Amino acid sequence: MPFQLRPYFPPVFSTPALENAPDAVFRPAPRDGVAPENFHAMSIFPEYFKIAGQWHLARESRMDCVAVWDRGRIDVREFRRLRQGDLVAVGRTEQGEEGILVHPDGFRERRVARDVFAFRQGRSRETAFSRDYDELYELLRHERDHGKVVWVMGPAFAFDHDARNAFSRLIAGGFVHAVLAGNALATHDLEAAYLNTALGQNIYTQESQPNGHYNHLDTINRVRLHGSIPAFLKAEQIENGILHTCERHGVPYILAGSIRDDGPLPPVLADVYAAQDAMRAEIRSATTVICMATALHTIAAGNMTPSYRVLADGTVRQVYFYCVDISEFAVNKLSDRGSLSARGIVTNVQDFIVHLSKELIQP
Structure with a gap:
């Protein structure tokens, strides 16, 4: 069905x-x-x-x-x-x-009758998320053709060979319509593509490379030399990675800067309000938002995302919001900050995205 x-x-x-x-x-x-x-x-x-x-x-x-x-x-x-x-x-x-x-109950989400006292009513590392995954599969298949899926990403993906490839497949498969991230995600993704490391560690074996702590700085410097990420990808003949796949498929990515950024990369928005405007420009038409392993970007996106969207024909539809993090604190903090409709999944985001890709992208 x-x-x-x-x-x-x-x-x-x-x-x-x-x-x-x-x-x-x-x-x-x-x-x-x-x-x-x-x-x-x-x-x-x-x-x-x-x-x-x-x-x-x-x-x-x-x-x-x-x-x-x-x-x-x-x-x-x-x-x-x-x-x-x-x-x-x-x-x-x-x-x-x-x-x-x-009007908080316009979508009349299913509510299960519960005893006043019952165990495991929160969402934690002990929660069974099988149903959440099944619902997310069907939602993303629907949104690929009928909505807009915005992904809010921390740098954890770029540290893992399989996770980078899995998310790249989702981009190529049409399940990603915009990416919101920071300097770190882009830097480590490009470092992985350029030198096969992230923060100096091999992205598959996790073995540290000699003088590897220079690798991310060398990557940033090289991108700055070429003047832009597209120019870097072309000049260095990069054919893999998240940003490469975004560029190839015309998926916009917004890189919001922070005070700790190295470099930063040329497209990083250093003005916090310019970054906020750029993020909101993508969020305001989003129908599903999935945030992964980035507490601050997740809360920022949560503050921008209402629980509904009014479509061009006047139809009011629900906006789905997911927070995926290995930390229960990050997942629960989102609700504490007012994003009451957010659905939390407590898991390793690298495993999450590989699992998602295997289900959604058929061989």
């Missing part, structure tokens, strides 16, 4: 509480970058605002941003994008009391 998205059930606006709800109040931003007092902060859930008696859904949302009424629509903006005079929604109730409705 083909994968079926859960239908969206909008609020019942004919209830007395919502029919009699007042219009939402919008107040002007007092200055650039500053919201008015009592501003309403957005969540990951669909949110509606009553304006002139009609309820309006924020079509593109983001956690911890504000709602601006602009040219007949709700525009969700970061504080840094506010301009003096922008009309910002105010009010901190969520059930229509102030014309603002947060």
Whole structure:
């Protein structure tokens, strides 16, 4: 049976509480970058605002941003994008009391009846993830043709020969529509392609090479000499790896810089807000996000990703969000930061991606 998205059930606006709800109040931003007092902060859930008696859904949302009424629509903006005079929604109730409705149960996810006291209700290294894998296989087959899958990646993949090859196969197979990462993932992937090492260790045997601690710096320096990653790949005749496969198949990759970066590589975005903008440009059309072995990038992507997407025809569909990490702390921290719809899988990400590739890419 083909994968079926859960239908969206909008609020019942004919209830007395919502029919009699007042219009939402919008107040002007007092200055650039500053919201008015009592501003309403957005969540990951669909949110509606009553304006002139009609309820309006924020079509593109983001956690911890504000709602601006602009040219007949709700525009969700970061504080840094506010301009003096922008009309910002105010009010901190969520059930229509102030014309603002947060709708957390629109997709009516299956809930299993549980005893008040029961064992193993969290998601940990002891959790059985067989069902999660089966659902993910079917989801990705659906999204390959009908959605957009964004992968948020830490550098762990580049340390392993099989993991690099497995993810490259997923890119070539159409299961990857954008990659969000940092300088480290790109550096070690290119080092692996150029010198067959990652941080000086052979990517298959894990044996350290003589003077190998120079390898990643030599790789960065060589890329900088050529001026860009595509030029490096061509000049050095690189024919393998994650970035090579992205370039070959036209898959965009965003490399967000950090204060610890070596080099960095030429395309790394050193301006944190430029990096945030570039990440959000990919996230805002994503329908599935899979984050692997990178706590900070995962939380950043989680903050940008609402639980829903409004398609071009007006259909509201669910956004699926996965966090894969060998650390239970990383998986659970995402929920602690507000990404309540995230599904966690506690496992080695290298094994995870090899397992995924074997199932999705048929010989």
